[in-house]
Amino acid sequence: MTGRTVIxxxxxxxPNGLRTENYWKSVLAGHxxxxPVTRFDVSRYPAKLAxxxxxxxxGEHxxxxxLPQTDHSTRLALTAAAWALTDAxxxxxxxxxxxxxxxxxNALGGFDFTHREFNKxxxxGPEFVSVYESFAWFYAVNTGQISIRHTMRGPSAALVGEQAGGLDALGHARRTIRRGTPLxxxxxxxxxxxxWGYASQLAGGRVSTETDPDRAYLPFDARASGYVPGEGGAMLVLEEEHSARGRGVERLHAELAGYAATFDPAPGSGRPPALRRAAESALADAGLAPDDIDVVFADGAGVPELDAAEARAIRELFGPGAVxxxxxxxxxxRLYAGGGPLDVVTAALSIRDGVVPPTPADAGVPDDYGIDLVHGEPRELPVRRALVLARGRWGFNSAVVIGAVGR
Structure with a gap:
């Protein structure tokens, strides 16, 4: 198929909204x-927020x-998938x-399910362990459970790329559509x-230990001290445009116009990170130039050295404060595999409503970052195309270009 891939x-x-419009209202309001983590006692943990x-x-969804055979993450994925299919x-x-x-x-697997079964x-003893432990923990289980529930037997896959993996899933889906699968x-x-899962995230050394929720996760801020783990994400229905219109679809949220992925060079090589190259390649894939992009949805790690590196990549690609x-x-x-797809949803809503949501900020952006960070209040402006960036631990970089779709 050679038509455009559309959402x-x-x-x-x-965490700040179930269903698309509830989430969007929360984002625009800065909610x-x-x-505080409330599912277990975190008093002895160095970090206490999520x-x-x-x-x-x-049970409502x-x-x-x-329920007995699914981890919490799979339940969220199944619910989001059903909502996406209904929306489409x-x-x-x-x-x-x-x-x-x-x-x-999926980056983390079924930690909660496995933790309970290991405790048993x-x-x-082993006779008390659920038989569903054989697959409920697995990274591919969301693909399998969604496929089974909705009788979707076409080409399928499961990818692992930490925070970058969600964008990789969208890119792979577009490739699958171009090879002939309509949806x-x-x-x-x-x-x-x-x-167990929370401890594993803290072990990475990048989680903020700030106790004030309003100051714990501040991407590109002078007081950035790490990120806060989160849960959830987004599922999207992607289709070949002619096929979608042929079955009577009237609302197309956006076009997935470009995608690219890169991998950082080995530490100590002296070569720069490859995020900028991922962004440039995604733009080239979409047939666009930097001037065609109206907003960048950044990876925003909240770790000073990572924020500085991303700011440099954006500044060098677009120019200081140019986008x-x-x-x-x-x-x-940070939602790991869920973060990129949720940013793509947010970008599509920005295109729809002509508004860029803000980033929480406390002390302000360091001058040497040279970026125009939208913070404080939403910024109204015509948005036709957005670039979404994501980086995964150990060097994964992914970029997606989202564009408006006209009749």
């Missing part, structure tokens, strides 16, 4: 989903038969089962807010 459906499960989804009852108005019989695929990314193993459900969701930059993930925490 026809969106499903969001985020944060970051707060982007928790506190208003999600899986999923069949009871799925995909009905049984619209497409053959082999014409629909699933591509998801240690305290009671692919793609995105990413992560969650690991149990004692507005935002990092609304500071309101949700």
């Amino acid at each position: 026809t459906g969106i499903g969001v499960t985020a 944060s989903g970051i707060g 982007g928790q989804i506190d208003d999600f009852d899986p 999923l069949p009871s038969r799925l 108005a995909v009905s049984p019989g619209d497409l053959a089962d082999y014409d629909m695929g699933v591509v998801t990314s 193993l240690w305290s009671k 692919v459900l793609a995105g990413g969701v992560d969650s690991a807010l149990d004692p 507005p930059i935002t990092a609304p993930k500071a309101l949700t925490g």
Whole structure:
């Protein structure tokens, strides 16, 4: 297929809002989903905050038969997938089962499920461990469970690239569509807010120990001290444009116009990080120049040296202060595989409503960053095209270009 790849459906499960419009209202209002971890006692942990989804009852959204066999992250993914398909108005019989695929990314696996089953193993014995432990922890389980529930038997995949993986899933979905599959459900969701999973995230050394939720995660801010872990993400229905219009789709959220991924050189090589090259390649893939981009949704790690490196890549590509930059993930925490797809959703909503959401800021952006960070209040401006960036630990870089779709 040679037509454009368009987004026809969106499903969001985020710490500051379940469903797309609830999330969007929270983002524009600057409402944060970051707060104290309440699912277990964190008094002895060096960090105590997370982007928790506190208003999600899986029993309200999923069949009871799925609850014993799914981790919390899979329940979120299944729910977001169902919402995305509903938003895309995909009905049984619209497409053959082999014409629909699933591509998801997951960075953390089913930590919560596995932690509970390992506790049974240690305290009671192996006969008490759930048989579902054989797959509920696995990185590919979200792809499998979504495929089974919605009878989507087309080409499918599961990718692991930490924070960059969600954008990789969207890029792989577009490639799958170009090879002939009309519709692919793609995105990413992560969650690991149990004692074991939380400890594993803290072990990376980049989680903020700040106790004030308003100051804990401040991308590109002079007081940045790390990031806050979060949970959730987004699932998107991607389709070949002619196929989507042929089945009567009237609302196209946006076009996935460009995608690229790179990998950083080995530490000590003296070569620069490859984020800028990923951005340049995504623009080239979309047939665009830097001047064509209206806003950049940054990776925004909240770690000073990483923020400085990203600011340098953006400044060198676009020019000092030449393009507005935002990092609304500071309101949700870093969602790992879920972060990139959620930023893509936010970019599509920015295009729809002509407004760029703000980034929480405290002390302001260091002058040497040379970037125009949207902070404090949303900025109204015509948005036709957005660049979304993501970086994963150990050198993954991904970039996606999102564009408006006209009739």
